[in-house]
Amino acid sequence: MNKWILLAICLTTIGTSGCLRLDDFFYDQEKLEAYALDDYTGEVDFTLPDHLDIPDSLIHLFPLTSSSGNQSVTIQGLLVGSMTDFAQDTFLLYCHGNKHHLDFYWPRIKLLANLGAGRGIQVMSFDYQGYGRSEGKPSQDGLYQDAMAARNWLTAQGVTPDRIILYGFSLGSIPAIHLAAAPGQTGQGWLILEAPLASSTTLVQEASTLSLPAGFLTDLDFDNAAAITNVSQPLLWMHGEDDQSTPIQTHGEPVFQAYRGSRSTAIRVPLAGHANLPQTLGFDAYLQAIRSFLKG
Numbered sequence: 001m002n003k004w005i006l007l008a009i010c011l012t013t014i015g016t017s018g019c020l021r022l023d024d025f026f027y028d029q030e031k032l033e034a035y036a037l038d039d040y041t042g043e044v045d046f047t048l049p050d051h052l053d054i055p056d057s058l059i060h061l062f063p064l065t066s067s068s069g070n071q072s073v074t075i076q077g078l079l080v081g082s083m084t085d086f087a088q089d090t091f092l093l094y095c096h097g098n099k100h101h102l103d104f105y106w107p108r109i110k111l112l113a114n115l116g117a118g119r120g121i122q123v124m125s126f127d128y129q130g131y132g133r134s135e136g137k138p139s140q141d142g143l144y145q146d147a148m149a150a151r152n153w154l155t156a157q158g159v160t161p162d163r164i165i166l167y168g169f170s171l172g173s174i175p176a177i178h179l180a181a182a183p184g185q186t187g188q189g190w191l192i193l194e195a196p197l198a199s200s201t202t203l204v205q206e207a208s209t210l211s212l213p214a215g216f217l218t219d220l221d222f223d224n225a226a227a228i229t230n231v232s233q234p235l236l237w238m239h240g241e242d243d244q245s246t247p248i249q250t251h252g253e254p255v256f257q258a259y260r261g262s263r264s265t266a267i268r269v270p271l272a273g274h275a276n277l278p279q280t281l282g283f284d285a286y287l288q289a290i291r292s293f294l295k296g
Helices: 003-014 102-116 140-156 168-181 201-209 224-230 249-258 277-282 283-296
Strands: 057-069 071-080 090-095 121-124 162-168 189-194 235-240 264-269
Touching: 057 140, 071 102, 071 140, 090 102, 090 140, 090 168, 102 121, 102 283, 121 140, 140 162, 140 168, 162 168, 168 189, 168 224, 189 283, 201 249, 224 249, 235 249, 235 277, 235 283, 249 264, 264 277, 264 283, 277 283
Parallel strands: 090 121, 090 162, 162 189, 189 235, 235 264
Antiparallel strands: 057 071, 071 121
């Protein structure tokens, strides 16, 4: 069976509902002329009830400087909160999944922004290179550079590492774990993972139904289950038990079981798929679970 037949199998198996596709198909990016956020009328995973709305005065879009190879690129940043309260507040840095752009993930970001009502928690997110209004072309190194650019922007504003919550959803688990495991970062802040990926090898083997090395079909080379052994921050891990895109048994559980840090909380959500865990758990219950985790 040649490489192109295997590629067809992978694309058929993963499809448009899957978390990742291979190489050029891996990133489901979409370019935008402008962000709509609350006025976005395209596809979203879920909608929020009115009581979880966020005032426009707390929504700030701004450019960030990232890098691609030896060149600088401009990516899009988003902060939900105050642009002046950096000295004491806690900041959740949300690394989104592989689909589309910040408009698509706005309900998730807005939901998380409700953590901060009277609690001093702000939410920051960004579009990866090639997504939304961000320059560049998606790549694995770009994921790392973009997440680092967002974190460095926070620290440049005076946010100390112990006040940063790294949150990785699906594809975003790759840069989130990478940042958490970086030298000098371990033990500082918190790490939240929702439907994390185990490794590029697992993705390829599940997509092709054959036991193949990851490099046979993709340039991706990550192993979250190995990288998380270097993470010591408190971990909140969440995964839907009915996730068909990144199954809990082969992706989520290996990552959680490999964690060696001092404190972890696991939330397995019956009937939840890949895209609807907050909705299935219940929006208020989801927020309360995060609050309880952060309190320790």
